[in-house]
Amino acid sequence: MSAQSGMVDPAIFQDLQTRVDEDAAVRDELKDLVQTLEKHNRQISFVLSRAHSTPVSKLSAVLEEAESSAEQIVESIGKLSQSASKLPYYKFNSLWSRQVQDAAFNLLFWAWLGGDQDGHIQGRLLTIEELGIVLKIPVNLKDRDEFHLTIEEYLQALISLVEELARLARNSVTMEDYERPLLINRFVKDLLAGFQILNLKNDSLRRRSDGLKYRVKDVEDVVYDLSLRNLIPKKSEEK
Amino acid sequence: MADPKAEQVSLSPFMAMFEDFRSNLDEHHDRRERVIKSSRDITASSKKIIFTLQRVRVLGCPVPQFAVKSNAQYWETIGKHIKGLGADLHGVNAYRYERQVTGGLQEFIEALSFQHYLETQTLITYEEATARILKMGELSAPIHLSPQDYVLGIFDMIGELMRFSITSMATNGKIPTGKAKPRKPKEDITEEQPEDRMDIDNEVSLSSESQKPRNVLDDLRELRLALEMFNTQGDPKFGSDVEKKMGVMRECVDKVEKALYSLVVRGKERPKGWMPEVQAERRAEVSY
Incomplete structure (x- = not known):
């Protein structure tokens, strides 16, 4: 009975409970959408x-x-964006950030391989704005509080791209494609140069980007091995 | 910029894009640093306020002049920082630095609710706390006080109530108790809902004495109950924070119960009419 005797107005905690429960419901709804995105990412x-x-000649298929699959990703991000834009962005973004990064990476890799163009020309980087257009979401929003792709997410996706390309450089050699490693070599070096001008604080972006130089070195080693054995095609030899 | 870097700038086609990222990230980090600094300063000032408030010995009236005087500068500092936070925590960034600001806000709630309790013997409401933040920072748009920060701040405030009661018992030989009839009903009308609630309650819980004023332990138990009933499912982070504080909170209530127990049981050893207040050795027995 003392609960009513006066110190605590029962309405205080009832009201807070309602607020916390509402947030939990929102979180559940978002989790479903994020899971769909995760499925499409996989x-x-x-x-x-x-x-x-797959050799470049047969890559079209x-x-x-x-x-x-890319279309499905765009669609599930669209749904997520619709729900999330009604909410304060940074209140819930930890729920989807990881999957948005993965989606960004997948589309960057797909575009690098030439997937977004008719000629399938490889080696192209989608800028954050271009990626935003592909995903049909705004990027780096500052003036309004809606769903968007953040710079951090894009940078995380770039790191994943470099890791994937380092792997691709080795595997290209296995498929006797000696040209692609050179392309990759130049590309990842350019990206590394970009990362080097960023002032990163001690966060996950910093930790992952610290690993970039090793990936770049991996690619260099591949190029070195090729040049040592005179396997580098003459026309695209590096300056 | 160093020379080798400048060389790369001219080579990489992505440089313009990364330069834009750099300025954006720098802005973000600067903002983050400012928020962290403000949060720390709010914490420090709140702790000083609480420290002074612990020297107060009466419950249910405005804090004495010495506390008002010595705390004025700290409230002012907090107001200044809240104002600064207002500039950084709005629009899309309203929740961006929650993790950085939460420490300061919790400590602030602790100080605010403790003073509010000393003055009115009631728990400050979430709305009152939010309004206070708005007013102190002279803000047009409020910085967001999350329900979570409020609840966690209240958990911490219980530790202060414990300290307050124990010190009081050790020095005065009795547990702090609200002002009896003249003040209390008046406050019940203003601070709480129906005044007829008093009567119902007294009938149920008190048989011998009527209109018995509440003491801190009554309030602690009531607060403990309210916090224990709070359901944090669906917010895992909040849930784990609450779990950590729940143990400490229970210990605090236990401590007061134990102290009151020894006060009562040892009080019985004394000859009749020997009031605990006049007794100097009491200090040692329940000291904290």
Whole structure:
């Protein structure tokens, strides 16, 4: 009975309980959407992983198959964006940030392989703005509080891209493609140069980007091995 | 910038993009640093306020002049920092630095609710706390006080109530108790809902004495109950924070119960009419 005797107005905790419960309900709804996105991310990376064992001449089939997965990603991000834009962005972004990073990476890799263009020309980087257009979401929003792709998420995706390309450089050699490692070599060096001008604080971006130089070195080693054995095609030899 | 870097700038086609990222990230880190600094300063000032408030010995009236005087500067410092936070925590960034600001806000709630309790013997409401933040920072848009920060601050405040009661028992030989009839009903009308609640309650819980004023232990138990009933499912982080504080909170209530127990049981050894207040050795027995 003392609960009513006066110190605590029972309405205080009832009201707070309601607020916390409402947030929990929102979180549940978002979790479902994020899980769908996760499923589509797995799907496209399953398809794209064949790039490591498919020569460039036969890559078109893989890229076209990936395109339908990419569309699913765009669709599930669209749904997420719709729900999330009603909410304060940074209150819930930890729920989806990881999957948005993965989606960004998958589409960057797909585009690097040439998937977003008719000619399938490889080696292109989607800028954050271009990626935003592909995903149909705004990027780096500052003036309004809606769903968007953050710079941090894009940078995380770039790091994943470098890691994937380092792997692709080795696997290209296995497929007797001696040209692609050179392309990759130049590309990852350019990205590393970009990362080097960032003032990163001690966060996950910093820790992961510290590993970039080793990936770049991995690619360099591949190029070194090729040049040592005179396998580098003359026309695209590095300056 | 160092020379080798400048060389790379000219080579990489992505440089313009990364330069833009750099300025954005720098802005973000600067903002983050400012928030951390403010949060720390709010924490420090709140602790000083609480420290002074622990020298107060009466319950249910405005804090004495010495406390008002010595705390004025700290409230002012807090206000200044809240104002600064207001500039950084708005729009899309309203929740961005929650993790950095939460420490300061919790400590602030602890100080605020403790003073509010000393003055009114009631728990400050979430709305009152939010309004206070708005007013102190002279803000047009409030910085967000999350329900979680409020609850966690209240958990911490219980530790202060424990200290307050124990010190009081050790020095005065009795547990701090609210002002009896003249003040209390008046406050019940203003601070709480129906005044007829008093009567119902007295009928149920008190048989011999009527209109018995509440003491701190009554309030602690009531607060403990309210906090124990709070359901934190669905917010795992909040749940684990609460779990940590729950143990400490229970210990605090236990300590007061034990202290009151020894006060009562040892009081019985004394000859009749020998009031605990006049007794100097009491200090040693329940010292904290």
